[in-house]
Amino acid sequence: MSQKKQQVLVLYLANSALDSPVKGWSVYDGTGRSRPTTGDGDVPPYQTGLDALLDGWRVIQFPQLIPPYPNMEYTTSFQQYEFIFERILEV
Amino acid sequence: MALDKKYLLTTRQMATFVAKGFLRFDDVVPAELNERIMREIDAGGVKASRAATPLSQCYAGTAVKEMLDMPEVQGMIQSLVGPDPLFDHQAVHVRQPNEAAAQGMHGDSIIDTSRQAFDVQLMYFPHDVPLEMGGTLVVPGSQYRRINESDIARYQNFIGQVPIVCKAGTLLVLHHGIWHCGRRNQTDKMRYMFKIRLNPRVRQLRLWNTEDLEQAQGGFKPLFTRETYVTDDIQSILERQEPWFENATGRLEIVNRIKMWRFLTGDDHFDAHYWLTRIENEPQNLELA
Ligand SMILES: [Fe+2]
Numbered sequence: 001m002s003q004k005k006q007q008v009l010v011l012y013l014a015n016s017a018l019d020s021p022v023k024g025w026s027v028y029d030g031t032g033r034s035r036p037t038t039g040d041g042d043v044p045p046y047q048t049g050l051d052a053l054l055d056g057w058r059v060i061q062f063p064q065l066i067p068p069y070p071n072m073e074y075t076t077s078f079q080q081y082e083f084i085f086e087r088i089l090e091v
Numbered sequence: 092m093a094l095d096k097k098y099l100l101t102t103r104q105m106a107t108f109v110a111k112g113f114l115r116f117d118d119v120v121p122a123e124l125n126e127r128i129m130r131e132i133d134a135g136g137v138k139a140s141r142a143a144t145p146l147s148q149c150y151a152g153t154a155v156k157e158m159l160d161m162p163e164v165q166g167m168i169q170s171l172v173g174p175d176p177l178f179d180h181q182a183v184h185v186r187q188p189n190e191a192a193a194q195g196m197h198g199d200s201i202i203d204t205s206r207q208a209f210d211v212q213l214m215y216f217p218h219d220v221p222l223e224m225g226g227t228l229v230v231p232g233s234q235y236r237r238i239n240e241s242d243i244a245r246y247q248n249f250i251g252q253v254p255i256v257c258k259a260g261t262l263l264v265l266h267h268g269i270w271h272c273g274r275r276n277q278t279d280k281m282r283y284m285f286k287i288r289l290n291p292r293v294r295q296l297r298l299w300n301t302e303d304l305e306q307a308q309g310g311f312k313p314l315f316t317r318e319t320y321v322t323d324d325i326q327s328i329l330e331r332q333e334p335w336f337e338n339a340t341g342r343l344e345i346v347n348r349i350k351m352w353r354f355l356t357g358d359d360h361f362d363a364h365y366w367l368t369r370i371e372n373e374p375q376n377l378e379l380a
Contacts, residue, residue, distance in 0.1 A: 010245070015338045023335045026247035038193040038247050039228040039254060039274040076343050077237045079246070 002090045006030040009057055011049050013081040016065055019050035024079060031091045049083050057085035098166030099300035102307040105170065106328040109351045112234030113265040119163050120260035125217045127154035132183055132217070132283060139181045146289060149178045155285075158215065167264045170299035171211050172291035179210060179288035186225060186276040186284075193225070194273040195244030199288070202239035203267065207354040208295060209234075210267040215285045218259045224282050225274030226255035227263070232333035233270035235347040243270060251334030296357050304356070314364055325352070326363035342366070 012024035022044040027036040046052045053059065061084035068075070100114070108114050120128075131137050131154050140149040146168075150156035158164060168176060199212065220226040230252050254274055255263065265271070267288065276282045297304070309324025329348040332341045349367050353359055362368045 012246070012249075013337075022250070023337060024246055024249040026245055035191065036247060037275055038196050038244075038272045039225075039252065040193070041248050042250075042252070044248070044250060074343050074346050075237055076235060076340055076347065078243070079337065080340065081337060
């Protein structure tokens with residue numbers, strides 16, 4: 001009997017627009033067919049977030065725009081534009 | 092014995108360290124010494140000293156000490172953290188053959204950002220590391236980000252990340268904050284990497300070979316023009332964006348680098364292309380008002 005399994009794609013974009021360029025990425029594969037891990041590629045899976053939509057991925061999270069905390073305006077930390085996508089596959 | 096100045100880092104190398112958070116020195120340790128260090132590691136003979144021991148008192152009589160005493164290595168150490176820094180800790184990293192996954196992305200130790208003084212970590216690769224063997228992965232320019240250790244393990248890949256593929260005897264020297272991980276070893280051999288963390292004992296002020304400092308810093312150039320970016324002066328090195336930087340945050344990294352350069356040179360007015368001077372302007376001129 002076939003089952004539905006989730007694949008998750010995380011894209012770190014250049015700014016808050018979904019069609020801006022990809023700067024970093026992570027993939028988690030619930031089908032078990034692949035085992036992505038840290039440092040396993042130099043070429044991003046898509047050029048922009050929009051390209052992932054065009055290929056059938058659905059966005060499940062948009063990063064919120066949160067103003068910097070006072071006195072932290074120049075502090076850098078995590079990537080801010082983390083967009084999460086999913087794709088459901090029959091396996 | 093004083094070290095010959097020619098072994099100290101140049102101003103451009105220092106600026107590259109400030110911008111990227113690491114420097115690499117390929118194939119500097121001779122093959123014969125690499126082999127002896129590998130044998131010492133295999134025999135369990137590379138013993139850590141107590142934390143905060145001056146480095147000169149560590150590793151007595153070992154091949155590791157011979158490597159650390161090489162003038163090329165002393166030049167890196169003294170330029171970045173000064174003479175005879177304190178030994179913090181060591182790690183002999185061994186990655187097993189045919190691993191299923193890589194180490195998660197992280198910064199070493201704990202979040203550490205309330206000071207401008209920095210530690211360095213020396214990473215030493217005693218044998219050739221081809222791409223299938225992994226190599227340590229470093230994310231250039233990540234050293235000023237305020238994150239705590241494995242909080243960033245979710246990040247798998249960045250454009251512009253650098254897998255260290257190198258010849259035996261290669262050394263990296265890294266700012267303590269840099270993001271990195273051990274890539275998956277897909278060969279059937281073990282991979283070794285030996286790391287030492289060092290704490291400075293002196294104020295990190297113009298410790299490198301500063302003969303070319305004034306000339307290398309570069310003069311004023313019109314902002315946002317080709318002229319600003321094509322040169323290889325200190326301002327341009329500090330302003331060069333890493334490919335993974337976000338548009339807006341990338342500009343903040345320039346500010347971080349300028350602040351670090353001011354700290355290292357003791358010049359509170361240094362700027363790269365007006366980025367910091369603009370936001371420091373607090374005019375007090377009443378006559379013109
Ligand atoms: Fe580490």
